[in-house]
Amino acid sequence: MSLQTPLKVQKLQKALHAKAKESPEFRFYLLYDKIYRKDLLSHAYRLARHNGGKPGIDGESFGDIEGYGEERWLGELAQALKEKRYRASPVRRVYIPKPNGKQRPLGIPTIRDRVVQTAAVLVLSPIFEADLQPEQYAYREGRNAHDAVRHVHQLLNTGYTDVIDADLSGYFDTIPHAELMQSVARRVSDRHVLALIKQWLVVPVEEDDGRGGRKRTTRAKDSKCGIPQGAPISPLLSNLYMRRFVLGWKTLGLEGHLQARIVNFADDFVICCRGTGDQAMEAMRKMMDRLKLTVNEEKTQHCRIPQEHFDFLGYTFGRCYSPKTGKAYIGTRPSCKSIKKVCRTISEVTERRWLLIDPEERVATLNRILVGWGNYFSLGPVSKAYRAVDGHASNRLRQWLRKKHQQPGRGTARFPNAYLYDNLGLRRLGVRTRDFPWATA
Numbered sequence: 001m002s003l004q005t006p007l008k009v010q011k012l013q014k015a016l017h018a019k020a021k022e023s024p025e026f027r028f029y030l031l032y033d034k035i036y037r038k039d040l041l042s043h044a045y046r047l048a049r050h051n052g053g054k055p056g057i058d059g060e061s062f063g064d065i066e067g068y069g070e071e072r073w074l075g076e077l078a079q080a081l082k083e084k085r086y087r088a089s090p091v092r093r094v095y096i097p098k099p100n101g102k103q104r105p106l107g108i109p110t111i112r113d114r115v116v117q118t119a120a121v122l123v124l125s126p127i128f129e130a131d132l133q134p135e136q137y138a139y140r141e142g143r144n145a146h147d148a149v150r151h152v153h154q155l156l157n158t159g160y161t162d163v164i165d166a167d168l169s170g171y172f173d174t175i176p177h178a179e180l181m182q183s184v185a186r187r188v189s190d191r192h193v194l195a196l197i198k199q200w201l202v203v204p205v206e207e208d209d210g211r212g213g214r215k216r217t218t219r220a221k222d223s224k225c226g227i228p229q230g231a232p233i234s235p236l237l238s239n240l241y242m243r244r245f246v247l248g249w250k251t252l253g254l255e256g257h258l259q260a261r262i263v264n265f266a267d268d269f270v271i272c273c274r275g276t277g278d279q280a281m282e283a284m285r286k287m288m289d290r291l292k293l294t295v296n297e298e299k300t301q302h303c304r305i306p307q308e309h310f311d312f313l314g315y316t317f318g319r320c321y322s323p324k325t326g327k328a329y330i331g332t333r334p335s336c337k338s339i340k341k342v343c344r345t346i347s348e349v350t351e352r353r354w355l356l357i358d359p360e361e362r363v364a365t366l367n368r369i370l371v372g373w374g375n376y377f378s379l380g381p382v383s384k385a386y387r388a389v390d391g392h393a394s395n396r397l398r399q400w401l402r403k404k405h406q407q408p409g410r411g412t413a414r415f416p417n418a419y420l421y422d423n424l425g426l427r428r429l430g431v432r433t434r435d436f437p438w439a440t441a
Contacts, residue, residue: 056110160272171267
């Protein structure tokens with residue numbers, strides 16, 4: 001299944017982006033018919049299919065759709081959109097465990113809704129991309145978390161060492177609908193597109209009632225705030241509302257007056273200042289209050305580099321030491337929290353309940369975890385963190401093998417490192433640093 005954007009869709013996106021860039025005040029009034037265009041809706045289906053995911057409340061899977069006939073299914077969906085008969089279905093609520101023992105709510109829309117939302121994103125993203133600020137790095141083509149980390153690092157090394165490490169309480173759940181729709185309507189005047197987005201904002205949530213049944217709630221509709229986490233439209237809307245803060249900070253002159261620079265990724269952001277952290281903290285609190293967002297005071301901190309340190313996007317920023325000269329410098333390294341998190345994941349996939357699985361399959365799972373983690377944590381002095389993760393992975397795999405084969409002792413004689421790495425093919429992160437000239441710690 002090809003995920004390359006069809007040429008006609010690319011042409012449409014380029015035209016929308018060029019118009020938005022050329023005319024910052026222009027409002028797009030004919031967009032709805034683009035969403036149910038055959039080529040665009042078909043591409044949206046392929047993207048949704050690639051992302052996978054479980055069925056929504058209707059139980060319909062991709063296999064069911066393909067058994068029914070993909071073209072037939074898409075044709076009926078396009079017709080429902082064209083005739084304005086499409087209605088969003090309730091979202092199925094599931095909970096994902098968090099490291100602190102709490103649970104993060106996640107909404108699973110039906111595949112039908114995911115496809116329509118993806119189609120809307122294909123049309124709207126080029127328009128709003130022209131307006132997003134350069135300090136915003138999440139969910140944007142050609143930008144990623146590494147770019148945000150490098151930006152913060154650069155600011156710290158050019159004197160912006162007074163840092164506000166901010167945290168918002170339930171950002172996605174507290175975005176006010178009225179103000180968010182104002183942000184959308186500033187660029188989109190097509191009432192049918194606006195009506196679609198309003199549907200997705202207020203759909204009921206269905207979840208297990210704890211007694212074997214299901215219950216539906218309408219919290220988003222009742223409170224008039226929140227966007228559904230897990231929906232394809234959510235990243236675009238969250239970026240759009242955060243733009244209000246980032247742009248407002250500059251428009252009010254706070255960036256220049258306080259010499260305070262924002263770096264934002266999704267709902268995370270830091271403000272790097274030149275000795276004006278106290279004023280920046282106060283200004284940030286006032287702005288968030290105006291935006292109807294809540295600052296998490298327990299997790300928001302004001303720190304001074306290099307005497308102190310802070311975490312952002314899984315990295316710790318602060319004082320590091322050169323292993324060769326012992327000289328101190330301001331740098332980044334994988335945070336202790338990130339190391340502990342990946343070690344917990346490694347421990348989970350080497351528990352006793354997986355003893356019936358073949359060793360090769362278990363090693364393949366471990367390798368995916370290790371390589372994915374290593375690809376992300378590849379900035380700054382990573383050798384020490386790599387050694388810790390490598391040691392944990394080899395030890396857990398050895399213990400898993402010992403239990404699987406009912407071997408006494410520690411298993412080092414039967415399953416030495418050479419066997420784990422050479423025979424089973426366990427990946428070793430430590431050897432990656434040979435290609436990292438900065439990773440010498």
